[in-house]
Amino acid sequence: MRKLVKKHWDTLAKPLDGMGSFETITAQIGAILGTDVIDIRKKGVLIFCADNGIVEEGVSQTGQEVTLAVAKSMARKG
Structure with a gap:
């Protein structure tokens, strides 16, 4: 294909x-x-957000609450 x-x-x-x-x-x-004719009518986007422990390392500009706020904002399409 x-x-x-x-x-x-x-x-x-x-x-x-x-x-x-x-x-x-x-x-x-x-x-x-399994086709050479691509038709994607149902589409979506997966967004993953994490601080991956960087807040605990003390090198992040912001705390975990900012990661949470950004994730919630993205979920609201905003």
């Missing part, structure tokens, strides 16, 4: 590999979905 998706990209009016990583990503999606 990757090759078929890549072949399709190469038929479009653009420089070869002109879309860079986007072409690679869509080829991967085609391989995952």
Whole structure:
């Protein structure tokens, strides 16, 4: 499937590999979905937030409450 998706990209009016990583990503999606016709109607974004212990190290500008506030804001689409 990757090759078929890549072949399709190469038929479009653009420089070869002109879309860079986007072409690679869509080829991967085609391989995952098992098709060279990619149609992603249901899409989503996963957002992960963490301070990974950096607050405890004392090198963060802010405390954990800021990480929490930012995560909540992102969840509200804001």
